[in-house]
Amino acid sequence: MVSHNASGTKWSMTEKDFKPGFPTEIVEEGRGKFLVPKLAAFVKSPSDYAPSKAPVFYNPVMELNRDIAVLALQAYQRMVNHAVSVCEPLTGCGIRGVRFATEVNSVKKVVINDISERSCQIAKQNVHMNRLEKKVTVKHEDANLLLSKHSAPHKRFDAIDIDPFGSPVHYIDSTVRALRNHGLLALTATDMAPLCGVHPKACIRKYGGKPLRTEYCHELAVRLLAGCLATTAAKHEMSINVVFSHSADHYVRFYAFIEYGAKKADDSLKNMGYVLHCFKCFHRESVTGLSVIEHSGKCSECGSKLSVGGPMWLGKLFDKNFCDLMEIEAGHAKFRHEKRIEKTVALAKNEIDMPVGYFVIDKLCDALSLPVPSVKRVIEALRKEGFQTSPTCFNPKGVKTDASAAKMRELLQQMMNAESKNLI
Numbered sequence: 251m252v253s254h255n256a257s258g259t260k261w262s263m264t265e266k267d268f269k270p271g272f273p274t275e276i277v278e279e280g281r282g283k284f285l286v287p288k289l290a291a292f293v294k295s296p297s298d299y300a301p302s303k304a305p306v307f308y309n310p311v312m313e314l315n316r317d318i319a320v321l322a323l324q325a326y327q328r329m330v331n332h333a334v335s336v337c338e339p340l341t342g343c344g345i346r347g348v349r350f351a352t353e354v355n356s357v358k359k360v361v362i363n364d365i366s367e368r369s370c371q372i373a374k375q376n377v378h379m380n381r382l383e384k385k386v387t388v389k390h391e392d393a394n395l396l397l398s399k400h401s402a403p404h405k406r407f408d409a410i411d412i413d414p415f416g417s418p419v420h421y422i423d424s425t426v427r428a429l430r431n432h433g434l435l436a437l438t439a440t441d442m443a444p445l446c447g448v449h450p451k452a453c454i455r456k457y458g459g460k461p462l463r464t465e466y467c468h469e470l471a472v473r474l475l476a477g478c479l480a481t482t483a484a485k486h487e488m489s490i491n492v493v494f495s496h497s498a499d500h501y502v503r504f505y506a507f508i509e510y511g512a513k514k515a516d517d518s519l520k521n522m523g524y525v526l527h528c529f530k531c532f533h534r535e536s537v538t539g540l541s542v543i544e545h546s547g548k549c550s551e552c553g554s555k556l557s558v559g560g561p562m563w564l565g566k567l568f569d570k571n572f573c574d575l576m577e578i579e580a581g582h583a584k585f586r587h588e589k590r591i592e593k594t595v596a597l598a599k600n601e602i603d604m605p606v607g608y609f610v611i612d613k614l615c616d617a618l619s620l621p622v623p624s625v626k627r628v629i630e631a632l633r634k635e636g637f638q639t640s641p642t643c644f645n646p647k648g649v650k651t652d653a654s655a656a657k658m659r660e661l662l663q664q665m666m667n668a669e670s671k672n673l674i
């Protein structure tokens with residue numbers, strides 16, 4: 251990362267007298283150089299979250315997220331095989347949108363937008379610094395207004411990337427209306443407390459589904475968000491097909507294709523349903539369908555009352571062709587986090603056909619007072635017994651499998667017994 255000029259009030263590079271009025275620096279990301287707020291200047295106490303303290307939003311930690319966004323857009327462009335138009339209605343400094351224009355082949359235009367005037371000024375500067383005035387337009391309006399202006403048939407975009415603070419729900423309706431048939435939608439949510447079940451009422455209010463505070467809540471967060479998208483899209487007679495998902499501690503994100511058609515929307519809604527979880531013995535199951543659930547409500551393993559989460563998206567969270575294309579494109583691109591990206595895509599490919607949810611080995615061993623084996627060893631043991639299994643991109647300690655909770659308990663116990671025999 252290169253940085254200079256952090257003096258604050260005055261800034262001049264190649265541009266004439268551009269004065270952001272706050273400390274800035276130049277960083278390199280992807281194939282571009284960007285003017286961003288100098289975050290260190292805005293941190294007053296160790297608990298301050300620098301990106302939200304600066305006058306214009308910039309989060310260096312999200313570079314990996316932006317790399318994956320570039321990769322996914324490139325995979326999408328290869329799939330549709332025509333020049334694409336892109337919109338990033340919540341752009342901050344404009345880094346993501348500028349990177350789309352610089353790094354993705356056959357991007358014909360990018361519209362970036364922010365409600366903050368200062369963001370727009372910085373974004374314009376970044377467009378200029380990267381010599382993209384012909385390709386990238388900076389708008390300064392409310393995202394919903396901008397998207398609504400693009401909802402007429404010939405004004406729609408091929409791809410829209412929604413990357414807000416907190417929840418993206420306020421923008422979902424206008425986003426699907428501004429997408430072309432077969433368009434790509436990328437959605438980030440950072441409101442993990444509602445989505446992971448800490449504030450269930452807020453989740454029901456925003457996403458229309460009940461969350462579960464389980465160890466696989468990051469996957470359920472994606473499913474709740476995707477469920478919200480599927481039901482909103484269905485109102486406009488559109489279907490969704492989720493092609494890639496990932497998460498980190500503070501966000502979840504997924505990519506989905508939108509397809510027009512009432513029948514397709516009906517079919518898409520068939521992927522909605524409920525997850526039933528036993529907080530006593532770790533048993534979980536999913537029930538597809540939006541009508542009243544036909545279920546005893548009792549855990550089939552221990553008889554306890556099951557907790558119900560949903561309705562949410564129970565369909566696929568990854569698409570094999572899309573992941574293959576991402577993998578190929580990652581081989582051609584040059585990202586700072588190359589290895590992490592390769593790992594994320596490889597993990598995703600492994601879990602395409604796996605059941606909903608995963609077991610977090612630490613959590614299970616903790617409850618059973620057992621030592622914690624590695625994920626690799628658990629996977630090997632499950633495979634040996636003929637179960638389907640894979641690690642998961644949602645949690646490094648997670649194991650996806652079609653084995654029951656009872657089988658998992660038994661297997662961990664056996665592993666511990668074998669270990670202690672070896673020690674004697």
Ligand SMILES: C[S@@+](CC[C@H](N)C(=O)[O-])C[C@H]1O[C@@H](n2cnc3c(N)ncnc32)[C@H](O)[C@@H]1O
Pocket residue numbers: 306307308309312316339340341342343344345346363364365366369391392393394413414415
């Ligand atoms: C998380 S930041 C975006 C980060 C950016 N996508 C990136 O990759 O660096 C969210 C941005 O949304 C903008 N914003 C918030 N509400 C908005 C609205 N209603 N319309 C347009 N922009 C809005 C904020 O000013 C902020 O810059």
Ligand SMILES: [Zn+2]
Pocket residue numbers: 528529530531532533549550551552553554
């Ligand atoms: Zn149970």
